[in-house]
Amino acid sequence: MKFARWWLALTLLLGSLNAQAVSPQQRLAAGKQRLAARQQRLAARQQRLAAKQQRLAELLAQLRIENGHILFPSIYHSFQKQLGLGAAGDSSKQLSPELQDQLRVELEAWVRISREVSGFLAAVLEVRGEAVALQAEEFAADVFQEAEKQLQDAARAYHQNQRKKARQLSERARQLYLQAQAEAIRNRLLGEARIFIQESKDMGAENYAPRTLALVETLLADVERLVNSGRYDDPNLTRRSQLLEEQARHLLSLMQVIRSFHRDKAAAEAYLLELEGGLDSLAALVNYRPRYSQGLPQVIDELSDALHSFKNELDQLREENRRLREENQALRQQVARLEKQLGRKRSLASRIQRIGEMLAPRDISVRQEGDWLVLGIDNVPFAPGSSAIPPEAEAALQAIVHALAEFAGQKVQVVVSLLGKGNPAYNQNLAQQRARALAHYFQSQLPIPDRLIETLGEARNSAGSNSRGLNRVAVKIQLPGR
Incomplete structure (x- = not known):
């Protein structure tokens, strides 16, 4: 008996060892599979980190x-430094997922803040x-830098909900930017x-371009007067400074x-031939064929008329396109409303059908009369009187209670019609009284x-013995x- 038990244990042990035996090729294949799975996980993690990094750059x-970067430069440069972003926007840092999430939340908050503050300071930012x-940064550097400081102080005050102080600082910044403009005009533009005027005169502008020269000299005098x-x-x-620069x-x-x-x-x-070539290209856009034998001024006049007509047609097409977009939007809204109504009708029909199937075994009729669903019982056997x-x-x-629960919150009417003599x-x-009793029951x-x-409650006389x-x-x- 002991030998039999010993033999059985040995057999089981050998079977277990045989089942666990794995060839070297199988172990190598399994190792490769585990390595490939790990590499896939690492690649997926790198992709997630890269996507988060790209989101931070955006x-x-x-x-x-x-x-x-104008209103809160220290904040902006701090983010730039943490992200390791260069001038081209490429990142040289690999951030941890936790830091990426933290920076994303902070950046989203500062984007909202900057958008709100920019709206408040829109007029100053325009100036x-x-x-x-x-080029006031270069030709009126001191005044421009002071204006920048006042603007940033105004932004911080607004962010800290100091609205009165923010308005005062923003007005101060606006005045300084205007002063910087004037100094830049004086130091550079004038x-x-x-x-430019002197060089043009040296080339004979007084003889060959007298009208343009007169215009530029007039603009120069006007701008000098305004600056002084x-x-x-x-x-x-x-406006006149920009016009002076262009005309000069x-x-x-x-x-x-x-x-x-x-x-x-x-x-x-x-x-002139190059000019005519340019006019030909422009004329082709509006289906106009220039005839230079009539003279260049005539061609320019006719081309101007053609362009004006083309602009009018384009404006009409834009207006028509706008109208069609509005009509399309209205139709989309109407279709959406109709689809919604149809959905409600289908849902209502399904509910009514379900109620009809539920009440049919109780000999309760179900019918729709206009805006009402009517549940009818031919006779409720009240005791006489x-x-x-x-x-x-x-x-x-x-069963009617279950039907009422399907339409909770809707108006209900209970009508009892008593048929008989008397x-x-x-x-x-x-x-x-019976109608009120039924209402109280519900x-x-x-x-x-x-x-x-x-x-x-309704009382109706009935001559028939069956309905009495x-x-x-x-x-x-x-x-x-x-």
């Missing part, structure tokens, strides 16, 4: 769009942009304009072209407020959306 770019366009008057907030200063450069360019005509007799022809609910009607009434006034009063089963339930003494009950439920 948020930093959004912060710049919302003027965060700042004009100052930058006039000097450049005088140089100290009226930095005059809107004409910026135009004068010099015009004289360079005219001078080239003197040096090379064929240059004028080449210039009594309005007490008969026990044999409990099952049918409970005193009409007595029968009418008895029918009304209210005892469901939370139906008094304002949503009505009762009506019948109590026909109709429970009417107002359908939703009616």
